[in-house]
Amino acid sequence: MEIYNTLTHRKEKFIPREPGKVYIYVCGPTTYNYIHIGNARPLVFFDTVRRYFQYKGFQVKYVQNFTDIDDKIINRAIEEGEDPLKLSQRYVAEYFQDADALNVKRADIHPKVTEHIEDIIRLIETLINKGAAYVREGDVFFDVQSFPGYGKLSGRSLDEMLAGARVEVDPRKKSPMDFALWKAAKPGEPSWPSPWGPGRPGWHIECSAMSLKYLGANFDLHGGGMDLVFPHHENEIAQSEAATGEPFARYWMHNGFITVNQEKMSKSLGNFFLVREVRQKFSPLVVRFFLLSTHYRSPLDFDDEKVAAAGRGWERLKNSFRTLSGALHGELRAEVTSRDRKYLARLENIRGQFEEAMDDDFNTALAIGFYFDLAREANTYLQEEAVPCKEALVKTLEVFTGFNQVLGIFHTDAQGNIILDEQPAPEGxxxxxxxxxxxxxxxxxxxxxxxxxxxxxxxxxxxxxxxxxxxxxxxxxxxxxxx
RNA sequence: GGCGGCAUAGCCAAGUGGCUAAGGCGGCGGUCUGCAAAACCGCUAUUUGGGAGUUCGACUCUCCCUGCCGCCUCCA
Known part of the structure; x- marks a missing residue:
């Protein structure tokens, strides 16, 4: 397997920290609103990464956090006149509704910042003791100049960043690029006691604390959107490596953006579509299929026409499955002819190509192409064989189901068998x-x-x-x- | 200003230094069908933004140009 590593800017052979096991951390949402399609892309993509590792027989430990306290949540809570922690709890619940609809499996652990304050404080104390952080009037800052590797992920040097900096600088900082690990509480804000007075964690420290806690240093895969490369992930590396003295994560993966009219979809531009809204128009499974139909590092332009076109393709796969499972209940023969053998060989070939595609940096777009090849082969076979060979049919369903185990574009039961949800009519x-x-x-x-x-x-x-x-x-x- | 990315048919989208440039949507023609639907078959890029170079050979490598986008500030 090869994975494109943001850290090295090239595809690298994947070698796990421990044979047969994969430890993954993906940055989850800040829970101050419903998630939008841009949030859904990493969700669906990294879920697919996880599924593929499982398909390959790896034992996966998958952690995705909730940032359930920060400035955005507080601001939103003030607007809504709601308690910040209640608000974020509510959106955690809403998050699961959307994620479940998109057929995203639950992470093994969904840690929340507010439940890990102790871990965060301990990590900050370590950084202070090691001389990598300093206290200013109840705030704690990370000292970027104390960390020689700062900038290695985003590929920039401190000098460059200082030259191009466009931020107003807090005069208490040693360097303009220093960032907050702990923020002193302002009146009325939620806060937790700490050695530096009441406050709350800065934005980046929680991911370091929680990933190190559950996955240990030098874990396998850290994922998130491209826009997290800097500063979020850069800062995570600095904090974590300064604290542990070990490499933080082995492979860094970043998905490209969803755009609208070729422009980045973002909350600040206001051009975002909530998963909640899109679900009204399209099956969330179609949305998932659409998200996977482009390579994860490429931008993906979102509009209704394109989703609808993807939906027609998805429908083709679904029809094929319906025909296949229907045939299983029809007349079958035990005899395996030479034609069946050739067909079985082609199936095996397609399965190999699918896996090759996924092995090559999770090329879901290519893999989906082979899914269509499978459907066409199967449809043709059933059209040609009045009484199909049982072994051939069973094998077809096995491959079909296996692909879906990876891509998750159809619902399944606990055993992984595909369930076409429209058959039991909701009408009763x-x-x-x-x-x-x-x-x-x-x-x-x-x-x-x-x-x-x-x-x-x-x-x-x-x-x-x-x-x-x-x-x-x-x-x-x-x-x-x-x- | 600094750093980085992308440009493939009507649309979406893979891939490759030379072998038919996958697949999907749409369109056209056909097979099947009472008619449909679904499915299947065929056609739909002599060509990969423009120019120069490297090479026996480039869409794929290098340079320039054009266009678009992202990060540097909260953002998946």
Whole structure:
């Protein structure tokens, strides 16, 4: 496996810290609002990374934090007239609703800043004792000049940054690039006691404290959006390595941005789409598929037309699966012909290509291409074989399910079997029975060549969002999609 | 100002120093079907923003230009 490492600016062979195990930390959201599509990209992508490691047989420990106290939360709470900690708790819950919808698996640990204040204080004390941090009137700053490697992740030197700095400088800082580890509380703000007086953690320190606590130094993979490279991740490295004297993380991965009209989607520009809103228009699984259809380091332009186009492709995969699982309940033969063997060999080939694509820096876009190849091979096979070979069919479903285990574009049961969610109609049993009844009536009409009646039923159901397909194995129906 | 990235068909999007430049959407033609839908088959980039260079050979490497974008400030 090769991974593009932001730290070295090139693809590197992945060698885990411990054989067969992967330790991953991904920067999670600051919980002051619903998440938007830009937040969803790293979520979905790193979930896919994790899934792929699991698919490859690695034992994965996956940690994703919540930054549940900081300036943005406090400001938002003031606007809303709500307690900051209550507000962030609320958005943690909302976060899970969106993440679950996007079929993002829960992390093994979802640490929150407010539950790790002790760890953070201990880490800051260590930094002060080692001469890497200093106290100023209840604030604690990290001394960037004490850390020789500062700038190694973002590829800049302190001199360069000072030359280009556009920030007003706090005169108490030794260097303009020094950043806060601990912020003294202002009146009315949530605060925790500390050796330097009541206050709260600065923005970057929590990720160092929590990742070191749960994953240890020199853990395997640290991920997040491109915009976190500087200063967030640069600062994490400085703090962590200054404290432990060991390398912090081995591989750094950063996803590119979601853009809108080619411009970065961001909260400050106001051009963001909440996952909550997008879910109204599209299946969240389609959104997930769309997010994975571009390589993670490339920008991805978001607009409804493009998601809709992706949705039509996704539908093709879904149709293929429906046909496959339908065939499993039909007539099958045990005999394996030479044609079956050739087909099985092609399946194996596609599976290999899929894995090769994923092995190459998680190229989900390429991998999805092979997913389509699989669907086409399978559709053709079923079209050609009136009575398909059981082994071939079972193998097809196995490969299909395996790909989905990685990409997560269809819901599954606990065993990983794909569940097409529109089959058990949400309308309930009565509606289902009525549909079945109508289909029987239509079938009778068809056998009498009463096409007018048959078509009237089909058109009528279509208007109600029920799509009918006549196949050699009989008529089947599905819910039309809303987008 | 400093640092970095991107430019592939109508749209989305991979890949490669020489072998047919994947795949998807859309479109067109066909097969199947009572008609549809779904599916399948064929066609849809003699060419990879523009120019120069390196090379036997570049879309892929180098330089220049153009256009777009990002980071340097909260941001995934």
């Amino acid at each position: 049993e009565l509606a289902q029975s009525l549909i079945e009844l109508l289909l029987q009536v239509r079938q009778e009409a068809r056998s009498k060549k009463d096409w007018a009646t048959a078509d009237r039923i089909r058109d009528g159901l279509k208007e109600l969002g029920i799509i009918i397909e006549d196949t050699p194995q009989g008529t089947r129906w599905k819910k039309g999609r809303a987008g």
